[in-house]
Amino acid sequence: MAERCAIAGIGQTHHSARRDDVSIAGLVREAATRALEDAGMDWPDIEAVVVGKAPDMFEGVMMPELYLADALGCSGKPMLRVHTAGSVGGTTALVAASLVQAGIHERVLTVAFEKQSESNAMWALTVRTPLQASVVAGAGGYFAPLVRSYMSRSGAPEDTGIRVALKDRRNALKNPYAHLRDPNMSFDTIAASPMLWDPIRLHEACPSSDGACAMVLTSERSVRKTQYKPAWIHATSMRSEPTQFAGQEKVNPQAGRDCAKDLYAKAGITDPRKQIDMAEIYVPFSWFEPMWMENLGFAPEREGWKMTYEGATALDGDMPVNCSGGVLSSNPIGASGMLRFAEAAMQVRGQAGEHQVDGAKIALGHAYGGGSQFFSMWIVGSARP
Amino acid sequence: MSEEQKPVTNIKTPMRLEYRYSAGIATSRFLHGIAQGKIIGQRCPSCRKVYVPPRGSCPRCAVATEEEVELSDKGTITTYAIVRVPSENIDVPLPFASVHVLLDGADLPMFSVVQECPLEKIRMGMRVQAVWVPKEQLGPTLQSIRYFKPIDEPDVPADQLRETV
Amino acid sequence: MRDVAIVSFAQAPNRRRELRNEVEILMPVVQQAVARSGIARPFDFTCSGSSDFLQGQPFAFVMALDAAGAWPPIAESHVEMDGAWALYEAWVKIQAGQAETALVYAFGKSSPGDLPEVLATQLDPYVMAPLWPDSVSLAALQARAWLEKTGKSERDLAEIAVRARRDAKANPNATVSGDFEIAKLLAKPYIAAPLRAHDCAPVCDGAVAVVLAAGDRARAVCKRPAWIRGIDHRIEPHALGMRDLTVSNSSRIAGEKAGVGKGKVDVAELHAPFTHQEPILREALGIGADVKINPSGGALCANPMMTAGLIRIGEAATRIWDGSAQRAVAHATSGPCLQQNLVCVLEGE
Numbered sequence: 001m002a003e004r005c006a007i008a009g010i011g012q013t014h015h016s017a018r019r020d021d022v023s024i025a026g027l028v029r030e031a032a033t034r035a036l037e038d039a040g041m042d043w044p045d046i047e048a049v050v051v052g053k054a055p056d057m058f059e060g061v062m063m064p065e066l067y068l069a070d071a072l073g074c075s076g077k078p079m080l081r082v083h084t085a086g087s088v089g090g091t092t093a094l095v096a097a098s099l100v101q102a103g104i105h106e107r108v109l110t111v112a113f114e115k116q117s118e119s120n121a122m123w124a125l126t127v128r129t130p131l132q133a134s135v136v137a138g139a140g141g142y143f144a145p146l147v148r149s150y151m152s153r154s155g156a157p158e159d160t161g162i163r164v165a166l167k168d169r170r171n172a173l174k175n176p177y178a179h180l181r182d183p184n185m186s187f188d189t190i191a192a193s194p195m196l197w198d199p200i201r202l203h204e205a206c207p208s209s210d211g212a213c214a215m216v217l218t219s220e221r222s223v224r225k226t227q228y229k230p231a232w233i234h235a236t237s238m239r240s241e242p243t244q245f246a247g248q249e250k251v252n253p254q255a256g257r258d259c260a261k262d263l264y265a266k267a268g269i270t271d272p273r274k275q276i277d278m279a280e281i282y283v284p285f286s287w288f289e290p291m292w293m294e295n296l297g298f299a300p301e302r303e304g305w306k307m308t309y310e311g312a313t314a315l316d317g318d319m320p321v322n323c324s325g326g327v328l329s330s331n332p333i334g335a336s337g338m339l340r341f342a343e344a345a346m347q348v349r350g351q352a353g354e355h356q357v358d359g360a361k362i363a364l365g366h367a368y369g370g371g372s373q374f375f376s377m378w379i380v381g382s383a384r385p
Numbered sequence: 386m387s388e389e390q391k392p393v394t395n396i397k398t399p400m401r402l403e404y405r406y407s408a409g410i411a412t413s414r415f416l417h418g419i420a421q422g423k424i425i426g427q428r429c430p431s432c433r434k435v436y437v438p439p440r441g442s443c444p445r446c447a448v449a450t451e452e453e454v455e456l457s458d459k460g461t462i463t464t465y466a467i468v469r470v471p472s473e474n475i476d477v478p479l480p481f482a483s484v485h486v487l488l489d490g491a492d493l494p495m496f497s498v499v500q501e502c503p504l505e506k507i508r509m510g511m512r513v514q515a516v517w518v519p520k521e522q523l524g525p526t527l528q529s530i531r532y533f534k535p536i537d538e539p540d541v542p543a544d545q546l547r548e549t550v
Numbered sequence: 551m552r553d554v555a556i557v558s559f560a561q562a563p564n565r566r567r568e569l570r571n572e573v574e575i576l577m578p579v580v581q582q583a584v585a586r587s588g589i590a591r592p593f594d595f596t597c598s599g600s601s602d603f604l605q606g607q608p609f610a611f612v613m614a615l616d617a618a619g620a621w622p623p624i625a626e627s628h629v630e631m632d633g634a635w636a637l638y639e640a641w642v643k644i645q646a647g648q649a650e651t652a653l654v655y656a657f658g659k660s661s662p663g664d665l666p667e668v669l670a671t672q673l674d675p676y677v678m679a680p681l682w683p684d685s686v687s688l689a690a691l692q693a694r695a696w697l698e699k700t701g702k703s704e705r706d707l708a709e710i711a712v713r714a715r716r717d718a719k720a721n722p723n724a725t726v727s728g729d730f731e732i733a734k735l736l737a738k739p740y741i742a743a744p745l746r747a748h749d750c751a752p753v754c755d756g757a758v759a760v761v762l763a764a765g766d767r768a769r770a771v772c773k774r775p776a777w778i779r780g781i782d783h784r785i786e787p788h789a790l791g792m793r794d795l796t797v798s799n800s801s802r803i804a805g806e807k808a809g810v811g812k813g814k815v816d817v818a819e820l821h822a823p824f825t826h827q828e829p830i831l832r833e834a835l836g837i838g839a840d841v842k843i844n845p846s847g848g849a850l851c852a853n854p855m856m857t858a859g860l861i862r863i864g865e866a867a868t869r870i871w872d873g874s875a876q877r878a879v880a881h882a883t884s885g886p887c888l889q890q891n892l893v894c895v896l897e898g899e
Contacts, residue, residue: 002646002647002648020394020395021394023676024675055602055608055609056601056602056603056608056630056671057602057603057608059675060400060671060675061671061672061675061679062601062603062604062668062669062671062672063601063603063630063631063672063884063885065631065785066672066673066785066788066884066885066886066889066890067672067673067674067675067788068788069785069786069787069788069889069890070787070788070789070792074785075785075786075787076784076785076786076799076800076803077784077785078782078783078784078785079783079785079890080629080631080635080638080639081629081630081631082627082628082629082630083602083611083628083629083630084627084628085609085612091627094627095627095639095642098639098642098643098646098648099642101646101647101648102642102643102645102646102647103645104642104645118675124608138470138472140466140470141466141468141472141483144466144468144483145464145465145466145483145484145485146464147466148464148465148466148509149464149509152509152543194469195467195469196468196469196470197466197467197468197469197470197483198466198467198468198469198480199466200466237625238625238626238627239623239624239625239626240596240615240620240623240624240625240626241620241621241622241623241624242444242445242615242616242620242621243444243612243613243615243616244444244493245434245436245443245444245445245493245621246432246434246435246436246445246492246493247434247445247492248445254622254623255623258622258623259623370609370612371612373612373615373620374626396676396680398675398679398680400671402606402663402664402667402668402671403663403664404606404662404663405661405662406606406662407567407568407569407570407571407662408571409569409570409571409572409573409574410569410570410571410574411571411574412571413569440571440573440613440616441570441571441573441574442573442574442577442616442617444615444616444620444621445621446619446621447577447580447581447616447617447618447619447620447621448577449574449577449578
């Protein structure tokens with residue numbers, strides 16, 4: 001029933017704290033035109049556009065796909081706008097893929113973005129109606145207690161988070177598009193950075209970035225001859241669970257585990273650590289790497305931190321994670337999920353330049369959002385499924 | 386180019402939108418309870434768990450909740466974070482302890498802050514009690530509870546906390 | 551293309567101001583739609599539509615998820631658009647063979663904010679929004695252009711409002727309904743000339759849920775499934791000066807792609823929140839005088855944002871189920887002056 005779906009073109013912007021040089025339209029076009037060029041295509045080739053981004057209050061524009069219709073060459077074409085909180089970049093890619101898989105469109109452009117500098121992201125994230133019964137100190141304040149719980153359960157050494165941050169920031173030096181690229185970043189500078197929401201330090205937390213990511217997804221017959229062969233979607237999955245209910249497991253969420261299980265079953269993966277060559281996963285605070293390693297089945301419960309400690313998740317490790325620098329190095333919130341999906345695809349196309357994992361043939365793209373409740377994932381490969 | 390001829394690279398456009406929120410039926414009842422110095426949760430008819438603050442539904446079972454349960458204002462810290470950066474909606478001096486408090490009788494922890502306690506003493510399992518505003522200042526707002534403070538009761542052991550963390 | 555049908559539909563009463571929160575409004579609606587569908591949870595896919603800005607609450611859809619029943623975890627997605635587009639996403643999922651059943655819902659609470667002002671934030675943030683042109687004024691520009699082009703009058707527009715309100719008497723969920731005298735309506739002041747109160751949809755709160763099922767799943771639970779024979783959506787340039795506001799090109803294209811003209815249309819539920827937009831849409835879709843328009847009263851009688859488009863689809867499906875229509879067209883719109891449009895063609899077996 002489902003058509004094969006190829007990732008024929010990938011593009012992203014140079015992510016930074018403030019892209020003063022472009023409007024919102026300019027930002028998305030930068031990523032989109034790069035993706036089109038990479039696919040050997042032009043605007044008229046695209047049949048539909050799927051846009052994704054996080055809360056509109058980040059830019060102060062309600063339903064910005066309306067304003068972006070012209071910039072994304074959409075006149076007379078179908079346009080969808082997805083919003084699933086932090087996982088949106090990933091979910092957007094899945095919605096775009098389903099248009100190709102269903103045989104409805106041949107060539108779909110998908111774009112995810114955030115231009116957070118236009119508004120006040122901190123405010124937008126913590127807008128609370130006056131009657132709402134909640135006293136949460138921002139995203140970090142929400143996740144820090146979960147990190148503390150993980151530390152307590154696993155007995156992980158206190159500097160695990162620092163090691164993750166160091167790895168990701170060093171990887172970012174090999175990614176010309178990354179936001180944070182500080183060659184002076186070291187274990188000590190991270191350890192000495194101010195504690196924001198104990199136990200999360202400044203340099204263990206993601207930045208706030210302006211950025212966009214775009215991909216051209218096509219049917220098999222629409223793939224063109226370009227510098228890089230396409231990446232192929234082998235499997236996709238999404239799962240959601242409620243924000244908060246009595247007895248809910250928040251450190252190792254069921255939705256994440258179910259999503260991975262469903263994904264692996266569809267892709268024929270029985271031993272993720274052996275069969276997957278690398279993973280781009282959504283780590284906005286460093287401790288999420290060990291937590292997700294367990295949630296995704298790469299490590300047994302309570303032992304995810306060992307992978308970091310052993311160097312398994314380093315670029316030259318046996319399970320490289322976030323070779324692009326990850327969310328810790330660039331975080332345009334709406335785009336971050338799609339960047340994970342795109343970077344995974346770049347790896348299996350041999351397109352990742354300096355942060356390429358040699359011989360990567362199967363890669364995992366992962367995104368999550370909300371109160372660790374929305375998950376979207378894909379497995380991509382260099383071979384047609 | 387002279388100053389006047391440089392290209393415009395950004396403009397500031399102030400936005401102001403006014404919203405009148407309604408709390409919803411369940412939250413309204415809860416806040417009226419708070420105004421009387423009471424903490425009232427709701428029990429799910431299906432899973433029997435008690436939610437506070439209540440939202441009129443159980444997210445796990447996807448059914449409406451109606452049965453009211455009055456809860457103690459004493460509870461246990463299930464997890465916490467020491468916050469050192471300012472947060473728009475919290476008016477407490479930095480650094481402070483942002484905590485999950487499981488009130489006695491409730492099955493879901495609520496977010497709050499702890500004061501009157503040295504930060505290094507904050508721990509999971511610690512027993513705390515709500516500190517309210519003076520009686521004449523009580524109103525239908527969670528601001529009626531100023532914070533939680535430690536009380537002299539033995540800690541709840543870690544294995545008993547597992548379910549709720 | 552797989553056969554996909556709408557098998558159930560439920561909506562909340564469209565009150566001007568709801569005091570319940572979104573979960574309290576949505577939960578009974580979702581429960582009703584699920585019960586009426588005859589399909590037990592979990593659904594293979596769930597998709598919703600809503601808008602943060604409308605609610606004045608980022609992540610508004612996250613709270614609403616509690617109403618949908620997301621435990622054990624479900625495959626779920628969300629569009630920041632009218633629920634009609636959430637239905638489209640679910641339909642695509644089924645076409646791709648990734649689902650056999652889907653729950654689609656939407657909600658919108660316009661009452662907390664000043665809706666026409668809130669909608670001004672949909673506009674180009676650099677050159678249009680700073681002028682704060684509210685949605686009614688923009689619609690008035692379009693109405694003026696249409697009146698000048700066609701030679702029609704404000705009385706012609708008022709007749710549309712009178713018909714809609716009269717039909718809405720049979721709709722217990724309508725915000726406004728009844729018998730009105732044209733002269734009395736025309737005597738009221740303009741809101742933004744040439745539009746008066748009766749030319750504009752009432753502001754209200756609402757919620758809706760719909761269940762989709764594929765092929766035999768649909769036949770097993772529904773005596774007369776409302777089959778989606780065609781569905782398409784298109785968008786036009788954003789800036790109002792870039793298009794002819796007196797026609798709806800995107801509706802025309804979507805209607806052609808959805809196959810409106812392939813057969814006789816019995817009923818059309820058109821999402822026209824302003825009176826002048828109804829004739830514009832009729833022309834774009836080729837809806838003749840013999841077609842029953844908006845038996846529900848349409849958006850002019852109840853226009854809960856993010857919801858009204860999906861309600862049009864649900865109302866059209868209802869006419870199929872009750873046998874009063876063999877073939878129905880439903881339409882949804884988004885953006886200023888009909889910038890984006892979705893058309894859905896439904897048929898009985």
